[in-house]
Amino acid sequence: MKKVGLYFGTFNPIHIGHLVIANHMVEFSDLDEVWFVVTPQSPFKTKKTLLDNHQRFEMVYEATKEYENLKPSNIEFNLPQPNYTINTLVHLNEKYPKGYEFSLIMGEDNLKGLHKWKNYETILELHNLYVYPRISEGTIDHQFKEHNKITRVNAPIMEISSTFIRREHKNGKNIKPLLPPEVWKYMDEMNFYR
Numbered sequence: 001m002k003k004v005g006l007y008f009g010t011f012n013p014i015h016i017g018h019l020v021i022a023n024h025m026v027e028f029s030d031l032d033e034v035w036f037v038v039t040p041q042s043p044f045k046t047k048k049t050l051l052d053n054h055q056r057f058e059m060v061y062e063a064t065k066e067y068e069n070l071k072p073s074n075i076e077f078n079l080p081q082p083n084y085t086i087n088t089l090v091h092l093n094e095k096y097p098k099g100y101e102f103s104l105i106m107g108e109d110n111l112k113g114l115h116k117w118k119n120y121e122t123i124l125e126l127h128n129l130y131v132y133p134r135i136s137e138g139t140i141d142h143q144f145k146e147h148n149k150i151t152r153v154n155a156p157i158m159e160i161s162s163t164f165i166r167r168e169h170k171n172g173k174n175i176k177p178l179l180p181p182e183v184w185k186y187m188d189e190m191n192f193y194r
Contacts (some may be wrong), residue, residue, distance in 0.1 A: 003035040005031040005130055006073075006092075007105040008085065010039050011056050012049065013187055014063045015165055015178050017158030019070070021132055024155040025105055026069045029130055034105065035073040036060045037088065040174055049166065051192060053077055062182035090128060102127040109136035111144055124149050133157050167192040 005025050011018065014036070022034040038057045050056070053074070060072040076083050079091060085104070092102050104127055106114075111131050114120050123129075124147065132155035144150055160178055169175050170193055176184050187193065 001101050001152045002099060003030060003101050003103065005029075005034045005103050005105045006037050006088075007034050008037045008039055008088075010050060010162070011036060011060050012051055012162045013056070013062050013183055013192070015160050015162060016180060016182070017160035017178075019067075019180060020158055021155050022070050023067065023106070025130055025153060028155070029151065029153050031103065031130065033069045033071060035071045035075075036064060037073045037076060039076055041085065052121060053156060055190065055192070059183045059186055062171045062186055063180040065182070068092065084118040086117075086123055089123065091102070103130055104131045105132070107132055107134035107136075108140070109134045109138075111150070112136065112138045112140050114144060115141050133158060 005022075006017070007022055007025075009018065018036070022036065025031050025034050036054065038060055040053050057072055057074050057077075064072055065068040075092060075095075076088055079087055089102060092100075096102075104123070106129060108131055111129070117123065127149070129147075129150045131150060131152050133152075135157060165175050165178055169187075179187065
């Protein structure tokens, strides 16, 4: 049974923080692979600053191609929008009925809002969650604190955001060190976020 951690995000753009977390999950938990699920449209985010789905997928592909256990996934591109995690999990379980066990990877900030997710009880009943630390406001709902399906992974705290990268790139700052070299090259050549 291959244990796959699903790391959802718009990855607009993918940055070194994303890679550090995903690699940490593969190396320091029982996950065999991490799939970067490129989200076309999150129910919680507007689309106005999003690059085209395939351009963001291309950046994730470029960022992960040298990591054997990190994979890009466009599984949500053909699902109805806005998409919800529960729908993607159902779709993946239908597409890969044997040999795969899917878990979710999320930051502590997302765990604090998990009770607002569509069918979160079903997600927790059928899937494990791997949670990495984030500096954020608010508290974790009591039901999630000692839950047997939630594993805390002591990954490095990465305070880098795609929003910061886009904004400061537009302001002419050098954000190159925050990106995998292949992503910087693609982003620069395509003149993204100017």
